[in-house]
Every structure is written in structure tokens, then in C-alpha cells.
Amino acid sequence: MDMTLAEKIIARAAGRQSVAPGEIVTCAVDLAMIHDSGGPRRVEPILRRLGVDVWDPAKVVLITDHYVPAGDDESRTIQAITRRFAANQGIANFYDQQGICHVVLPERGHLRPGMFVVGGDSHSPTGGAFAAYMFGIGATEMAGVLATGEIWVRVPDTIRIEWTGRLNPGVSAKDMMLHLCAQLGMDGGKYQAVEYIGEAVRALPMQERMTLSNMAAELGAQAGLIEADDTTATFLESAGVPRDRITNLRSDEGSRVAEHHVFDASVLSPQVAAPHSPANAAPVEQHAGTKIDVAYIGACTGAKLADLRMAAEVLRGRNVAKGVELICAPASLRDQEIARSEGTLGAILEAGASLIANACGICAGYGDNRLGENVVAISSTARNFKGRMGAASSQVYLGSPYTTAASAIEGRIADPRPYLKGARQ
Known part of the structure; x- marks a missing residue:
């Protein structure tokens, strides 16, 4: 069978x-x-x-x-x-x-x-x-x-x-x-x-x-x-x-x-999900220009070593926009230390990010950095349900680490591709 x-x-x-x-x-x-x-x-x-x-x-x-x-x-x-x-x-x-x-x-x-x-x-x-x-x-x-x-x-x-x-x-x-x-x-x-x-x-x-x-x-x-x-x-x-x-396990052909x-995948563009559901996703162009207060690079879907490298590729040599708080919570201590040793973490911090604990943190509504009243954020997390990451009045948009980093630079939701070499717009 x-x-x-x-x-x-x-x-x-x-x-x-x-x-x-x-x-x-x-x-x-x-x-x-x-x-x-x-x-x-x-x-x-x-x-x-x-x-x-x-x-x-x-x-x-x-x-x-x-x-x-x-x-x-x-x-x-x-x-x-x-x-x-x-x-x-x-x-x-x-x-x-x-x-x-x-x-x-x-x-x-x-x-x-x-x-x-x-x-x-x-x-x-x-x-x-x-x-x-x-x-x-x-x-x-x-x-x-x-x-x-x-x-x-x-x-x-x-x-x-x-x-x-x-x-x-x-x-x-x-x-x-x-x-x-x-x-x-x-x-x-x-x-x-x-x-x-x-x-x-x-x-x-x-x-x-x-x-x-x-x-x-x-x-x-x-x-x-x-x-x-x-x-x-x-x-x-x-x-x-x-x-x-380790076995190369797969489904049977029949x-x-x-x-x-x-x-x-070849026609997919960067996506952004509007509050308050990941299902509210659309191409980044539909939300570009929305002003943000916070950009969050964190969580199990958005701050692994691969994710930190994405963010660093955009942020390296650039600065976070005035009035925007960029927060980085690497998903594991091991990934954080690798990112530090190779210069990835340095590029993120030098751009103006603050570093917080390797934990679920803001994504799950824990810790001291939860979003305040009426804060608009873009986040590399998996969920943006109302009140999940802080005050119920906060507005959370979801994007990739690339998009989150580009938005931190511009102070508004932004397409990351102009910041990357060889990217097709």
C-alpha cells in the first residue's frame, strides 16, 4: 500500500x-x-x-x-x-x-x-x-x-x-x-x-x-x-x-x-500581512508607506541564524530611521553567538537595533518590551492577532526579516529588494 x-x-x-x-x-x-x-x-x-x-x-x-x-x-x-x-x-x-x-x-x-x-x-x-x-x-x-x-x-x-x-x-x-x-x-x-x-x-x-x-x-x-x-x-x-x-524519508509516488x-515561487513578491491576521497578506506594495514605530526581528519564524543574515544583508552600513525602535531577539543563544562571530549581529546592532533575550518575548506577549498603546509595528513573527504582542490598540504587520529590516530603515513599510544586490523589483 x-x-x-x-x-x-x-x-x-x-x-x-x-x-x-x-x-x-x-x-x-x-x-x-x-x-x-x-x-x-x-x-x-x-x-x-x-x-x-x-x-x-x-x-x-x-x-x-x-x-x-x-x-x-x-x-x-x-x-x-x-x-x-x-x-x-x-x-x-x-x-x-x-x-x-x-x-x-x-x-x-x-x-x-x-x-x-x-x-x-x-x-x-x-x-x-x-x-x-x-x-x-x-x-x-x-x-x-x-x-x-x-x-x-x-x-x-x-x-x-x-x-x-x-x-x-x-x-x-x-x-x-x-x-x-x-x-x-x-x-x-x-x-x-x-x-x-x-x-x-x-x-x-x-x-x-x-x-x-x-x-x-x-x-x-x-x-x-x-x-x-x-x-x-x-x-x-x-x-x-x-x-x-538519518534516512531520506519521503511519500510513496502512488x-x-x-x-x-x-x-x-518565481513570481512571488515580498508579502506583508495587515493587522490582525496572517491571512491579511498581500504584496508589500499594497502596504508600502505605512508609518511604523517599532520593527521587531524575533521569534522562531523570524530570528534564526538564516533570518538574522537576511536582516543584516539589508541593514549593513545603514541606519534605522529616526523615531523607529528596532528590536532584535535572536531565536537561540547558539545562533546569536554564530551571528556575532561572523559579523551578522554587529551589522544589525550598528544599524541601531537593541538586543534582547533569546526567548519568545514580544511574539507571545511576554517580557518588558510588549507593544504599548497605539504602537504600529512590523514584525518577523508568525502571528499578529489583536493584543497578542501587547496593547489591544497596537497594530502589527507581519513581514520577512528582509522586509522588517527595510521598513526599519525607511520608518515605514518598505520593499526590501532595492536594498539587495541582484534583486528583481
């Missing part, structure tokens, strides 16, 4: 030869990822009431990224609970203040093709970039996983999204996703599995693929998968995964999908 990538992974986790969409199966979990916000403070009381410990501490990764830095009593208490839980449960894979979970997890070598993974965060589909079936669950479900090592799933239909051609300079995976949100809607995935294929996808480096998989959540999908190839293997080997544990959409 020919199967999609999603069906193959679920079948293996369920101990089956094959599965079909609509079936409900119980799967063994290869890895569970939790963070400080939805993790120990939520699941520990449930495990205590059940009288059980974590089923396998070696299969749990715990990361602090929401209440970082701990600037008040509540944050300090939550961090203390998190650290105590890691010690009491013997969780060796505990990354304290190392960056955002969706970036830290793969950079530390915890993902590989074919794994069945759950995460305690809505952007957990990021793991699909590595051909792992990874999806987000709530604290009650996570407590069940931590107690038993299992979870039931309904085998999803697969929606295949094909990107032909190649992206032009100044256009990124973030633009691809904003365009998809506009074209397919926020429930375009219909809570199924999205599989990204095509020349443009194969040409993307891993961190750009991570953006595609991450924002499958914005399409309403449970998972966002990309077949494993040599690009996957090279990244995972650099993260310490042995080559013999596998059936519920929908197949085709888009041409």
Missing part, C-alpha cells in the same frame, strides 16, 4: 504495516518536548495526582523560553518549578535559557526523520521540516503522554502544497507562508497534515524549511512535513546525529492526498 509521509510515520509509531486516513490509532511517542509555560507547572500536579513519574526521562526535552528572563516574582517562581521538575524527574535534556524551543530542539540533535513527536506548544509542527511527525498538544494531553508514553491520533488526510520555480532575492519562506495564509485561509489545512514539495522547497536551507513547517499551524494543520534529503542529513549531522540514523495545490 502506497502511503504518504505522514501515514508512514504514524503507522510505524502505531506498530502497524499501514494506516489509512480516518483511522484512530494509539502511537508510541518517540519524544516529548515541553517548555516552562505549559510544562512542569501544568503537568506536575496532574502526575502527582496520578501517582506516577515521567515514563522515560531520556525521551523528554525541557526548555525554558517563555518566562525568560525572569524579571518578576511570577517568572522566578515558574523557573524554579521548571528546574526542580527537571532535577526530580532526571531529565538530562534540559536547556535553560538557551533560546526558543522550536529552534533549540533540532539544533541540539533531538530530531530525525521518521520520529513521532509531541510538543507542548502550537508551533510544534516545526519538527516536520526534518520529516518527523510533530504536533502540538495541551497540558492535559501532555500529562497523559508523560505518564504513559502514548497518545491516540486520528490518521490525517494529507494536503500537498507544491512550490515550483525558485525564490528571487529578497523573498523568503516567510513570504511563501504569508501568501499561503492569504490564499488558503487560516483553516486551509483543515487540521490535517500539510506536505510541502517542489523545486523551491528542495532549494531551501533547513532553517527556511523550519519556517514552512512552523507556520503550518497558521494554516490550521496538525503537522507540516517536508521529505528528508541531503540538506536534512547535512544539518542533522552538524547537530550531532549519526549519519546511519500515495493519495486530499488536495494538491501548486504555487510558483
